Amino acid sequence: MDTKAVFTALYDVCEENANFFSGATKGQPGDAAQRLVDAMTTIQEHARTLEPVISGFAAIYHHFDFDPHIPRSCLCVSSLLKNRCSQCIIFSSQSSQLFTPAIRPCLQSIAISLVAFGDNYKKHQSGIGVAASSFLTSGKYAIDPELRGQEYERITQNLDVHFWKAFWNITETEVLSSLVSMTATQVKVNRALSVPSLPFDLPFAADPTHMVTVSPPAAHIGRGPVQMRLISYELREGQDSEKLLALCRSEGGQISLSLGLKTKRSPPSPWLVLHFHGGGFVAQTSKSHEPYLRSWSQDLNAPILSVDYSLAPEAPFPRALEECFYAYCWAIKNHNLLGWTGERVCLAGDSAGGNLCVTVSMRAAAHGVRMPDGIVAAYPATLLTVYASPSRLLSLMDPLLPLSVLARCLSAYAGTDPHVEKQVEKVSTFSMVRRDTALLLRDFKQGASNWIHSLLDRGGADSVRKSVSEASLTSPHTDPPVSGKASEYSLEKGSLKSQTCQDLGTHTNSGASNVQKNTSQTANHLSTTTVNHNSILDITLTPESKPEDVSFFLCKEVDPSVSESFSSVAIPPPGGEEDSEKPQEFPEGFEPLRSEQLAEMNMQSSPIARNPYMSPLLAPDSMLKGLPPIHIVACHLDPMLDDSVMFAKRLRNVGQPVTLCVVDDLPHGFLSLSQLSRETREAANVCMERIRDVFTMKDPPPEMRKHRKLERTNQEPFATKRDHTPICDIVLLVLCCVVSCLVILKIVYKLNSLFCLVIFIMT
Numbered sequence: 001m002d003t004k005a006v007f008t009a010l011y012d013v014c015e016e017n018a019n020f021f022s023g024a025t026k027g028q029p030g031d032a033a034q035r036l037v038d039a040m041t042t043i044q045e046h047a048r049t050l051e052p053v054i055s056g057f058a059a060i061y062h063h064f065d066f067d068p069h070i071p072r073s074c075l076c077v078s079s080l081l082k083n084r085c086s087q088c089i090i091f092s093s094q095s096s097q098l099f100t101p102a103i104r105p106c107l108q109s110i111a112i113s114l115v116a117f118g119d120n121y122k123k124h125q126s127g128i129g130v131a132a133s134s135f136l137t138s139g140k141y142a143i144d145p146e147l148r149g150q151e152y153e154r155i156t157q158n159l160d161v162h163f164w165k166a167f168w169n170i171t172e173t174e175v176l177s178s179l180v181s182m183t184a185t186q187v188k189v190n191r192a193l194s195v196p197s198l199p200f201d202l203p204f205a206a207d208p209t210h211m212v213t214v215s216p217p218a219a220h221i222g223r224g225p226v227q228m229r230l231i232s233y234e235l236r237e238g239q240d241s242e243k244l245l246a247l248c249r250s251e252g253g254q255i256s257l258s259l260g261l262k263t264k265r266s267p268p269s270p271w272l273v274l275h276f277h278g279g280g281f282v283a284q285t286s287k288s289h290e291p292y293l294r295s296w297s298q299d300l301n302a303p304i305l306s307v308d309y310s311l312a313p314e315a316p317f318p319r320a321l322e323e324c325f326y327a328y329c330w331a332i333k334n335h336n337l338l339g340w341t342g343e344r345v346c347l348a349g350d351s352a353g354g355n356l357c358v359t360v361s362m363r364a365a366a367h368g369v370r371m372p373d374g375i376v377a378a379y380p381a382t383l384l385t386v387y388a389s390p391s392r393l394l395s396l397m398d399p400l401l402p403l404s405v406l407a408r409c410l411s412a413y414a415g416t417d418p419h420v421e422k423q424v425e426k427v428s429t430f431s432m433v434r435r436d437t438a439l440l441l442r443d444f445k446q447g448a449s450n451w452i453h454s455l456l457d458r459g460g461a462d463s464v465r466k467s468v469s470e471a472s473l474t475s476p477h478t479d480p481p482v483s484g485k486a487s488e489y490s491l492e493k494g495s496l497k498s499q500t501c502q503d504l505g506t507h508t509n510s511g512a513s514n515v516q517k518n519t520s521q522t523a524n525h526l527s528t529t530t531v532n533h534n535s536i537l538d539i540t541l542t543p544e545s546k547p548e549d550v551s552f553f554l555c556k557e558v559d560p561s562v563s564e565s566f567s568s569v570a571i572p573p574p575g576g577e578e579d580s581e582k583p584q585e586f587p588e589g590f591e592p593l594r595s596e597q598l599a600e601m602n603m604q605s606s607p608i609a610r611n612p613y614m615s616p617l618l619a620p621d622s623m624l625k626g627l628p629p630i631h632i633v634a635c636h637l638d639p640m641l642d643d644s645v646m647f648a649k650r651l652r653n654v655g656q657p658v659t660l661c662v663v664d665d666l667p668h669g670f671l672s673l674s675q676l677s678r679e680t681r682e683a684a685n686v687c688m689e690r691i692r693d694v695f696t697m698k699d700p701p702p703e704m705r706k707h708r709k710l711e712r713t714n715q716e717p718f719a720t721k722r723d724h725t726p727i728c729d730i731v732l733l734v735l736c737c738v739v740s741c742l743v744i745l746k747i748v749y750k751l752n753s754l755f756c757l758v759i760f761i762m763t
């Protein structure tokens with residue numbers, strides 16, 4: 001990268017903008033324009049102090065490349081800096097400018113929905129009330145980006161994981177899920193299953209005459225059925241068997257099997273996709289991911305079994321892993337019920353689900369059962385520790401997955417979330433919609449008056465905002481942890497420790513690794529380590545354990561080739577001895593811009609996050625060697641892109657078949673947006689093609705080890721499907737209709753009462 005050119009371009013952009021806003025072209029600058037001019041000058045000053053530091057880094061960037069053809073996110077970040085950073089810093093609400101134009105409106109709509117939802121979160125008792133009120137309040141956020149930015153900041157920094165759970169599950173409400181269903185591919189089989197957790201045997205892969213017992217999930221929340229969903233475009237033999245029907249769970253009256261009596265049964269498919277959904281380990285279900293799963297099922301002509309694993313913070317690590325592994329083994333054992341011959345199975349998942357694909361395979365290897373035939377992981381989370389990387393810096397302005405939210409998901413999954421201790425009344429949007437609709441009109445009135453108030457009076461908007469902030473201060477969600485709870489945390493952690501160790505293996509220490517060595521140094525008195533040649537468990541679960549003082553160290557270990565270059569740059573390891581005393585120093589003259597919002601954010605990840613079953617990027621070579629071929633489909637604007645590149649490099653270095661595809665200009669989570677634009681649909685199709693490769697490939701050819709990069713072209717390379725109507729338009733249309741109907745109903749109701757009164761008086 002030509003750092004000099006980048007900085008020159010940045011100075012020019014700032015200069016141009018400053019000249020423009022300083023009124024060189026049109027009269028006197030106003031207050032807002034003056035702020036922009038000042039911001040441009042500040043950016044220029046900061047850039048001047050940063051230039052030498054970045055030039056130093058530029059000399060070693062290439063050590064982090066997967067290979068020279070895949071531009072690293074360093075480059076992406078700097079090109080963003082060059083082109084758009086000034087815009088983003090100033091217009092926080094415009095961070096969606098980073099993304100491909102087609103999905104910008106969707107991201108903006110999601111951001112508006114988020115702030116409106118945050119505004120009404122906990123204020124209303126009925127689900128429809130929250131929805132209607134959010135819809136009304138969204139008006140003020142749509143027209144006022146600055147207000148939106150402020151509210152977005154308040155929400156992302158202060159609201160806890162239960163808020164994110166509620167918002168991320170919003171598409172599971174009946175209204176939205178029916179809408180999504182209507183626009184998605186229609187499938188013959190869509191069944192929610194509840195598999196009782198009982199131990200069973202599977203053949204030992206190396207010697208099928210021996211059996212391995214698969215124990216049911218037990219960590220944290222005890223034994224309970226494992227939930228999954230079977231999706232199949234065609235009805236296949238076995239899928240309507242008595243045995244499978246007995247496992248069906250009801251989904252609030254929804255028809256889960258749409259077939260007539262005469263529906264033809266196709267023979268079982270030789271392929272099965274076992275899917276683990278994303279959602280930060282804390283939210284979403286197979287239902288939220290149905291749209292793209294249904295279309296994959298059609299295009300791949302294969303059944304898909306998607307696992308609804310238990311979610312954090314109620315069920316932290318390793319519960320989800322245990323359930324997904326159990327579901328994997330159950331599917332192998334019961335292939336005839338799924339319309340699958342048992343031939344090829346591909347694990348597929350996005351984000352948190354990508355993590356589970358890898359860790360389930362690691363577990364299958366550790367247990368000696370059959371391995372999956374391949375893994376397709378979309379923007380997977382492979383390193384769940386807190387350390388900075390260029391792509392992670394993107395999360396500072398990622399509209400879908402901001403840094404504070406990542407940190408919350410992490411502590412929820414690691415079992416260190418303080419909010420889980422409290423009996424929080426959860427806002428389950430799904431159940432709320434059924435509540436008394438009498439609350440609706442009250443909420444509706446309140447929302448409408450807030451909105452009108454905010455439109456008529458800007459001061460009014462401020463007071464609404466203030467009352468929201470005050471409410472959030474007193475809300476149980478944002479209370480700081482009570483000190484008296486500390487002992488309870490350690491108790492809980494203690495139990496987690498024993499469960500995890502017992503469950504994830506009782507190996508002997510036969511291959512000490514550096515990872516283990518380092519973590520033991522960190523918290524020597526309470527660490528529990530069981531290590532053998534193919535598994536490491538290092539669980540240090542103490543409230544006293546130090547923060548991430550080894551993360552930098554681990555970074556170097558992940559890729560030893562970079563350690564020398566790294567040490568030649570003077571970066572102090574985070575949390576080092578000197579560091580813990582002094583605050584972080586910045587280059588001379590550099591004054592970081594600070595948010596006025598007080599954040600309640602825990603940036604210290606528990607040492608459990610370094611367990612390879614949680615952060616597969618930290619697994620020793622021996623554990624990676626047993627994995628099946630892995631196809632990673634990452635994207636440019638993903639905070640976890642660097643982790644994916646490093647993971648792919650590690651796999652390649654140990655001789656594992658791996659492909660890495662980086663999709664341009666799309667955000668983390670593009671699969672969930674696949675119905676919204678051509679670009680996201682193409683990217684989803686790339687994932688599907690990788691799954692097809694797993695099914696059709698005989699042995700991984702040498703070129704598997706090479707990367708592939710998807711360039712966006714003007715032709716439609718994956719034009720297998722018709723264009724869908726953009727779902728957000730439909731959502732908006734339907735919401736408009738619902739609100740208009742309600743208004744009409746109310747008017748009719750009032751007129752009716754008036755009419756009755758008149759009749760009464762007349763008679």
Ligand SMILES: CCCCCCCC/C=C\CCCCCCCC(=O)O[C@H]1CC[C@@]2(C)C(=CC[C@H]3[C@@H]4CC[C@H]([C@H](C)CCCC(C)C)[C@@]4(C)CC[C@@H]32)C1
Nearest residue numbers: 168278279280351352381384386388392406409410669672
């Ligand atoms: C300086 C850098 C320091 C970095 C320190 C980082 C520390 C933490 C490191 C690692 C921790 C990793 C933790 C776990 C990672 C999990 C990743 C992970 O699984 O992330 C997923 C979380 C859910 C989500 C955001 C996502 C994808 C798609 C999103 C969905 C798209 C549409 C959906 C809307 C609700 C639709 C609304 C429609 C409306 C009515 C208009 C939306 C937004 C729901 C949420 C998902 C990614």
